[in-house]
Amino acid sequence: MKLFAQKEAEEFRRSGAVEFRHNRDIRLTPGARDILSEAGIKVVFDAEASAPAAAAPSVAATDDQKLFHSPEAERLKKEICDIGRRIWTREYCDGNGGNISVRLGPDRFLVTPTGVSKGFMTPEMMSLVDIKGTQLAGKWRRSSEFTTHAAIYETTPDAVSVCHAHPVHAGAFAIKELQPPARLIPELEVFVGTVAVAGYQTPGSPEIAASIRPLAPKHQSIIMGCHGVICWGKSIEDAYFKMEITDAYCRTIILAQALPGAASIPCEKLDDLLAIKKKMGLPDNRFELKNAELCEVDPWAQMCGQHGCSSPVTPFHPMPAPETGADMETLVQKLTDEILANLNK
Ligand SMILES: [Zn+2]
Structure with a gap:
């Protein structure tokens, strides 16, 4: 035996x-x-x-081992751990949530392990997989959500890295399957573009991969209904930046909803931002659109239009022009007189 x-x-x-x-x-x-x-x-x-x-x-297995321990792979493994710490520190992931992957070669990817907090990963925990998710090297079992990353790599040749997390503010949009409106902050317009929303599917399932596949080529940040956010970038840090910008954007919208007023980036100024973006070589699904199409919807009306508003959005009223010196003096005098008259009553 x-x-x-x-x-x-x-x-x-x-x-x-x-x-x-x-x-x-x-x-x-x-x-x-x-x-x-x-x-x-x-x-x-x-x-x-x-x-x-x-x-x-086999010979192929030996080659994969070499690739997995190459200086480039070791550098990327460390970078994944650094980004993982940033994800955890910013509270983008609770428990073992979230995962990161990066292209290492044609049909070879490094991916984070399953069942480990993203804040406490070490380079040895990474694994090497192919596009089907077959684990080729590494002792720790790869994340079950890699198949969703694969949907992005398959459809989007520009995607070098994919970052998935459960940030709370974008998560609030996710549990309402609500698309954050555009035209509110230049940072999002230039570095992320419109954020797409995919309907809920079971994490790690072929259905969730199928829901991401058509969206990835035109959206670098996708909110996954009742789940979290998945972003791709030209490097690990770039993919993570999309996550940070998306969550900060959603957080600002949530805070702004408690305030009166409803400003937005004027339509004609949006062209400037898209021109900057084009120059930087960043993709955007709005390059082909005409100005009128870009501004069809008011962002605040769009928020209410999708699922209704708990409190109606107050229309934007410009601040009244400041009083001139003489007018101000008369006003102060009038108020003082009124206060004194009340005290004397
Ligand atoms: Zn997840």
Whole structure:
């Protein structure tokens, strides 16, 4: 009888196989069984099976190991950990929520582990996967939400990194499946563009990936209904910046709703922002639109129009022109007279 222990299980996992078949002649140790099950490899008992051939690492598996430990991969793993700390520090993720990935080569990606707080990751926790999410290297099981990242990489060649989190303010829009209106803050217009909303689907399911796929090429920030936000960028930090800007934007809107007034970026000035964006080589689904189409809806009316408003939006009233010196003196005198008259009553 042949013993299949942890060392053999590690080698088998690196081969990228998804199923382990063994027969009566192979004894699987409990430690080896754990490694296989953590890697999502199905263990099948098959009396007819021959000894597992994949126990010896293939040439491709060795190449993946080299890539996984290359200086570039090590640099990116550290950067993912740094961004994870920023995500956690800014309270964009609670518990083990959120995940980050980055392209490392054609059909090779580094991805964060499942079941770990994004604030306390170390480079060894990262794994190497292909576009299908097959784990090719790394001891920690990859995030189950990588398949949603893959939907972005498949449809958007410009996407180098994907960042997913559950920030509270954008999350408030998510649980109402409400699209943040445009034309309120230049930062969002230039660096993010319109934020899309995808309807709720089960996290990690093929349905959620399908809901993101058509939106990704034209939107760098997508609110996932009753879930969170997913952003892509040209680097790990860039993807994270989209997340920060989206959440700050949503937070400002929520705060502003408690205040009177309803200003927005004037329509004719939006062209200036889009021109800046074009110059910077950033994508935007509004480049083809005419000015009138860009400003069809008032942002505050749009907020109410989607799901109704708990309190109606007050129309914007410009501040009255300041009083001149002489008028002000008369006014102060009149008020003083009134106060004195009341006191004397
Ligand atoms: Zn999530």
